[in-house]
Every structure is written in C-alpha cells, then in structure tokens.
Amino acid sequence: MQTVNPPFSFEKLYREQWSALYLFAYNIVRDREIARDIVQEVFTALLQNPNPASIENHQAYLQQAVKYQVYNLVRADKVQLRAFEQVTPPTTADSTNELISFKELSRAFDLSIVSLPVKCREIFDLKQQGFTARQIARDTGLSIRTVETHLYNAVKKIRTSLAQLISLAAFLAFLPF
Numbered sequence: 121m122q123t124v125n126p127p128f129s130f131e132k133l134y135r136e137q138w139s140a141l142y143l144f145a146y147n148i149v150r151d152r153e154i155a156r157d158i159v160q161e162v163f164t165a166l167l168q169n170p171n172p173a174s175i176e177n178h179q180a181y182l183q184q185a186v187k188y189q190v191y192n193l194v195r196a197d198k199v200q201l202r203a204f205e206q207v208t209p210p211t212t213a214d215s216t217n218e219l220i221s222f223k224e225l226s227r228a229f230d231l232s233i234v235s236l237p238v239k240c241r242e243i244f245d246l247k248q249q250g251f252t253a254r255q256i257a258r259d260t261g262l263s264i265r266t267v268e269t270h271l272y273n274a275v276k277k278i279r280t281s282l283a284q285l286i287s288l289a290a291f292l293a294f295l296p297f
Contacts, residue, residue, distance in 0.1 A: 130172065133166075133178055137178070137179060137182055138159060138163070140179075141159045141162065141186055142155055144183060144186055145159055145189075148186075148187075154193070158189045158190060158193070159186065161189055162182055162185040162186055163182075166181075166182070194253075228281065228282055229278065229282060231281075232281035232282060233245075233274075233278065235277070235281070236274055236277060236278075240273055240277075241274070242260075243260070243270040244270070244271060244274040244275075246260075253267045253268050253271065
C-alpha cells in the first residue's frame with residue numbers, strides 16, 4: 121500500500137510554522153523586528169523554491185533556514201547575538217529563590233567558560249567585550265572563519281553544559297513546595 125502525500129500548501133505551512141519560527145529567531149537575536157524580517161526572508165525564499173513539495177521535513181528545513189539567515193546577519197555584522205549579554209540578578213523583595221537560582225546559573229556559566237580551550241575562551245571573552253568577529257580576527261591574526269568557528273564551538277559547549285541545569289531548574293519550578 122502506497123501512501124499519498126497531500127498537496128503542498130504554502131498558506132497552511134505559513135500559518136502553522138510562522139509563530140514557532142518567529143520565537144526561534146527571536147530567542148537567538150532578541151530583537152522583534154529582526155526576528156520578523158528573518159522569518160519573512162525564509163518564507164520568501166521558500167516561495168521562490170521551484171519545488172517546495174520536494175522538501176521532506178518542512179519544519180526542519182525552515183529552522184535551518186532561520187539559523188542560516190541569523191548566521192548571515194551576524195557574519196555581516198548587521199546583528200549581534202544577545203544570548204550572553206551581561207545579566208543582572210533579580211532585585212524584587214521576594215526573589216530569594218530566584219537569586220539563588222541566578223547565582224547557581226551564573227556560577228555554572230563561569231565554570232563552563234573556564235572549561236573552554238584557551239584559544240576558544242580568549243576569542244569568546246573578546247566577543248563578550250563587544251568586539252566583532254572581524255576585529256577579533258584582525259587582532260589575533262586568525263581568519264574570520266576560524267574566529268567564527270571558535271565562537272560557535274564556545275556557544276555550543278556552554279549551551280550543552282548549562283542545558284542540564286536549566287532543565288532541572290525548569291522542572292523544579294513546577295513542583296509544589
């Protein structure tokens with residue numbers, strides 16, 4: 121028995137995926153306008169695809185396209201990722217648990233940075249100080265691509281090391297105490 125694929129509907133895909141892609145882009149760039157533009161660019165490119173029905177997994181394809189758009193914007197220095205900007209601790213009166221969680225997360229973040237390879241850590245520190253990949257490449261004598269690879273690896277390792285702690289914190293937040 122052969123399964124029949126339903127006909128491709130761009131409108132349906134747009135309605136189903138736009139919000140998720142927007143949130144995905146926003147979580148990376150932390151700018152509503154830029155996130156909206158990224159998603160629109162991705163869907164515009166999909167519309168220009170001569171055979172969009174040939175794509176097996178539209179969701180995965182669209183998420184990869186969003187990542188690619190973000191990468192291009194970062195590479196062109198048109199946007200800076202705000203994922204690791206300086207975070208300030210909570211200041212409300214009943215934020216003791218939040219402050220403890222913040223301190224634990226901050227300590228885990230610091231430990232994950234310290235555990236990076238030396239060159240990777242140096243480049244990540246320069247990026248945290250506000251230098252662009254191009255400036256870092258010029259100052260260190262490395263190629264821009266090498267700097268971008270170090271930054272990518274740093275973020276990936278930091279995200280991996282923090283993922284367990286964040287998952288645990290999210291789980292604990294739903295437990296009644």
